[in-house]
Amino acid sequence: MPKSDTHMTMRVVNHIRTLIESGGLQPGDRIPPEREFARKLHISRASLRTGIGYLAAMGVMDVRHGVGTFVADGPPELGKSSLSLLGALHGFQSWQMFEARRILESELAALAAERGREQHFASMSEEVAEMYATVDNPMEYLIHDVRFHRVIAQASGNPILAALMETITSALYDERRKTAERSRDLKESADLHREIYRAIRSRNASEARSIMERHLTMAQSAQDLEASGSTPPGNGRPPRKMRRSSDQV
Amino acid sequence: MPKSDTHMTMRVVNHIRTLIESGGLQPGDRIPPEREFARKLHISRASLRTGIGYLAAMGVMDVRHGVGTFVADGPPELGKSSLSLLGALHGFQSWQMFEARRILESELAALAAERGREQHFASMSEEVAEMYATVDNPMEYLIHDVRFHRVIAQASGNPILAALMETITSALYDERRKTAERSRDLKESADLHREIYRAIRSRNASEARSIMERHLTMAQSAQDLEASGSTPPGNGRPPRKMRRSSDQV
DNA sequence: TGTATTCTAGTGGTCGGACCTCTCGGACAC
DNA sequence: GTGTCCGAGAGGTCCGACCACTAGAATACA
Numbered sequence: 093m094p095k096s097d098t099h100m101t102m103r104v105v106n107h108i109r110t111l112i113e114s115g116g117l118q119p120g121d122r123i124p125p126e127r128e129f130a131r132k133l134h135i136s137r138a139s140l141r142t143g144i145g146y147l148a149a150m151g152v153m154d155v156r157h158g159v160g161t162f163v164a165d166g167p168p169e170l171g172k173s174s175l176s177l178l179g180a181l182h183g184f185q186s187w188q189m190f191e192a193r194r195i196l197e198s199e200l201a202a203l204a205a206e207r208g209r210e211q212h213f214a215s216m217s218e219e220v221a222e223m224y225a226t227v228d229n230p231m232e233y234l235i236h237d238v239r240f241h242r243v244i245a246q247a248s249g250n251p252i253l254a255a256l257m258e259t260i261t262s263a264l265y266d267e268r269r270k271t272a273e274r275s276r277d278l279k280e281s282a283d284l285h286r287e288i289y290r291a292i293r294s295r296n297a298s299e300a301r302s303i304m305e306r307h308l309t310m311a312q313s314a315q316d317l318e319a320s321g322s323t324p325p326g327n328g329r330p331p332r333k334m335r336r337s338s339d340q341v
Numbered sequence: 342m343p344k345s346d347t348h349m350t351m352r353v354v355n356h357i358r359t360l361i362e363s364g365g366l367q368p369g370d371r372i373p374p375e376r377e378f379a380r381k382l383h384i385s386r387a388s389l390r391t392g393i394g395y396l397a398a399m400g401v402m403d404v405r406h407g408v409g410t411f412v413a414d415g416p417p418e419l420g421k422s423s424l425s426l427l428g429a430l431h432g433f434q435s436w437q438m439f440e441a442r443r444i445l446e447s448e449l450a451a452l453a454a455e456r457g458r459e460q461h462f463a464s465m466s467e468e469v470a471e472m473y474a475t476v477d478n479p480m481e482y483l484i485h486d487v488r489f490h491r492v493i494a495q496a497s498g499n500p501i502l503a504a505l506m507e508t509i510t511s512a513l514y515d516e517r518r519k520t521a522e523r524s525r526d527l528k529e530s531a532d533l534h535r536e537i538y539r540a541i542r543s544r545n546a547s548e549a550r551s552i553m554e555r556h557l558t559m560a561q562s563a564q565d566l567e568a569s570g571s572t573p574p575g576n577g578r579p580p581r582k583m584r585r586s587s588d589q590v
Numbered sequence: 591t592g593t594a595t596t597c598t599a600g601t602g603g604t605c606g607g608a609c610c611t612c613t614c615g616g617a618c619a620c
Numbered sequence: 621g622t623g624t625c626c627g628a629g630a631g632g633t634c635c636g637a638c639c640a641c642t643a644g645a646a647t648a649c650a
Contacts, residue, residue, distance in 0.1 A: 100604070101394075105426075113429045125630060136605045138387065141631090142394055145350075149398035150423040152430060157631050158612035168431045170423055170508075174399040175501070178417045180362045181401060184501055192501045195448045252424070252433055252441045256505055259419075349633070374601055385634045390602085406602050407641035595648070604639070611632070619624075 100135055104143025107133065108153075112163070120165040123153075167246075168255045175263035189264050190312040194305055196257045197241065200248045201288060201304040205297040208247035215243045216289045223285060227278040240285055244292070277314060284310070349384055353392025356382065357402075361412070369414040372402075416495075417504045424512035438513050439561040443554055445506045446490065449497045450537060450553040454546040457496035464492045465538045472534055476527040489534055493541070526563060533559070 111117040123129060123144075130140040144161060147153040151169040154162045178184070204212065219240040226232035241261070245254035284307045291300035360366040372378060375393075379386040393410060396402040400418045403411045427433070453461065468489040475481035490510070494503035533556045540549035 109426060109429060112426075119430060127630090138606080139604060141391070142603090145391055145394050146398045147426070149395045150420050150426060152423075152426050155631070156613085158614080158629080160630060164430065168427045168433075170427070171399050171420055174401075174419055177358060177361075177396070177399060177401050178419070178504070179501075180358060181368060181413065182417045182500060184417075188499045188501050191499055192505070195444075195502065199444045250437045250440055251431060252428075252437050252509070253444065255427070256441070260501070376601085387635085388633060391632090404602070405642085407600080408643080409601065591650100593648100593650080595646100597646070598644090600642090600644105602639105602641080605637085607635095609632100609634080611630100613630080614628095615626105616628105617624100617626080620622080 100139035101143045101146055103135070104133070104140055105146055108143070108147060117163055119163050121163045122160045123163070125160070167258075168251055170255055170259045172259075172262055173266070175259050176266040179263055186264075186315075187312070189260060190308065193257070193260050193264065194308040194312075196253060196260065197244070197308060198301045198305045200245050200250075200253055200257060201292060202297040202301040203250060203253075204244045204247035205292045205295050205300040207249040208244075208292055208295075212243055212247035213289075213293045216240060216247075216292065219243065220282065220286050220289050223278075223282040227282060230278065233278050233281075237281070237285070240289075244288075247292070281307075281311075349388035350392045350395055352384070353382070353389055354395055357392070357396060361401075366412055368412050370412045371409045372412070374409070416507075417500055419504055419508045421508075421511055422515070424508050425515040428512055435513075435564075436561070438509060439557065442506070442509050442513065443557040443561075445502060445509065446493070446557060447550045447554045449494050449499075449502055449506060450541060450549040451546040452497035452499060452502075453493045454541045454544050454549040456498040457493075457541055457544075461492055461496035462538075462542050465489060465496075465541065468492065469531065469535050469538050472527075472531040476531060479527065482527050482530075486530070486534070489538075493537075496541070530556075530560075 108117065108123070117123070124132065126137050126140055126144075130137040133140065144153055144155065148155050150171050152164055154164050156162065179189070219236045222236040223233055223240070226236065238261070241257070242254075245257050248254065284303065288300060288303050288307065291303055357366065357372070366372070372393075373381070375386050375389055379389040382389065393402055393404065397404050399420050401413055403413050405411065428438070468485045471485040472482055472489070475485065487510070490506070491503075494506050497503065533552065537549060537552050537556060540552055
């Protein structure tokens, strides 16, 4: 909760927040040019930019050089790279990310089975077909894989869970995007996705959940195998504070 | 994933990211004074501040006026108010937040039952006792309620899930912190927490999960009752783009 | 001596105003 | 028509001055 501090940053954030909450600003809308807006708020352009930067970092605003600044459109997203950075900072283990993903996506699949609509099922089916068609092209395959999971998230009817999933998966790719899987694995993967699709379409929530869980567990062990012995274990150094580190920077 | 753009912002972000990943910068460490650091990176202080602002918004850096800028310490946190803002923007329904919370915390409880340590159990027990002791003081009660759930998250051994939970609960409080519950409800609530505690302590994962789910479902309906007919339904306006909105701002 | 007060160096926060770069659409040439 | 060019307008970067806060050192006081 942003404090209504004297801080210019928060003043800007709160101002825009109010505009959004009152409906005066909606996704896709453009805010006034920085110079003009700053004049109107009686603050410097620099301060305004700080506030906008804050909102942009959280995925609420979308700043386009030479064009303008807009309220974020499209599906809600938490700051894309945030988890990835936090991971580097706190030494997240990849099994933790997989676990989080497994839990989220399993439930997402179950919800999708309960609430999905025909239109979602159609998209899922399409992506599954594309996956089978691209088992020899890992790059292409991955695209449809991602899309498939994304459709499930949409079908769940809960944009918050969808956003959380997106955050985790993007951090996961960030960590290891060089895993070139073999075609044979992809065939198996496609089969599993097809099973998930069928479970969801037949509105069998518990089966959708368990197959999704199996799928992600397999995916994890596959990657673990491939990248064994790479990332050093999380550090257990004793804590310190106020260590001056300019000489290392 | 931050592009290694010419953009100064990303240059700063990537620089610091690299420092973190290489271990040259760790939680609690201080980065050099802005003026000095900017000189070293051959960029203006303004640009440096933009980058730091970005990192601060994501909870990676901690800027303290008059003191210095530090790498975030303590438990990992996604940008605190981000979900709350996104919620206002995309019109999240409160049932969606509750659902997300229910899913996350149920699994968290199950994991805590599997992995929790004596030290965690002790803290949980203590908080439960405090809850019983403050059933007549909703403010105080709430503090221990929050702490109890937080200990469970810690005990789960998965900081990522813990961070996600923290994000959701803070957004939830943000939405409605004025619900003054009655003492009788608090007594029931404390009983449930005690049950959760016992299930976890006896390492009964599935029971811990189901009781937690029950607890949160009850909490939701209690709040729904209290605040019925307040928030207007999510808008269904047709989409537009590039609507100039300066005259409303 | 011990305690309260004041001062000050260091660090982040704000300002404004100059100048650079990017986009897009209209004017113009073909 | 079709393609090229150009300029208005928007964000991006920089500078340098000054403000505001914090913590600890220096000082005054009891």
